[in-house]
Amino acid sequence: MSGSYKNCQSCGMPLKKDPQGGGTESDGSKSMAYCSRCYQAGAFINPQMTITEMQALVKGKLQEMGFPGFVASFFTKGIPKLERWKVA
Numbered sequence: 001m002s003g004s005y006k007n008c009q010s011c012g013m014p015l016k017k018d019p020q021g022g023g024t025e026s027d028g029s030k031s032m033a034y035c036s037r038c039y040q041a042g043a044f045i046n047p048q049m050t051i052t053e054m055q056a057l058v059k060g061k062l063q064e065m066g067f068p069g070f071v072a073s074f075f076t077k078g079i080p081k082l083e084r085w086k087v088a
Helices: 051-064 069-076
Strands: none
Touching: 051 069
């Protein structure tokens, strides 16, 4: 994976909305691909999480923020296409 992204490549959150400005790599530098809720110190916070679990988590968070269920579902449809979930 190279370059920087506009959205976290694990959960899909816009990186500019991350209060910590992004996750961190093992050397302490900012991750250009993952948010602080998904990635810290060069590793995923919840490495065992499945795509389905991530979609449910994100949908729940969006609904907590006031998004209707159908809108939250729409936003989670793209999660399987993010870099973290691509099968090598």
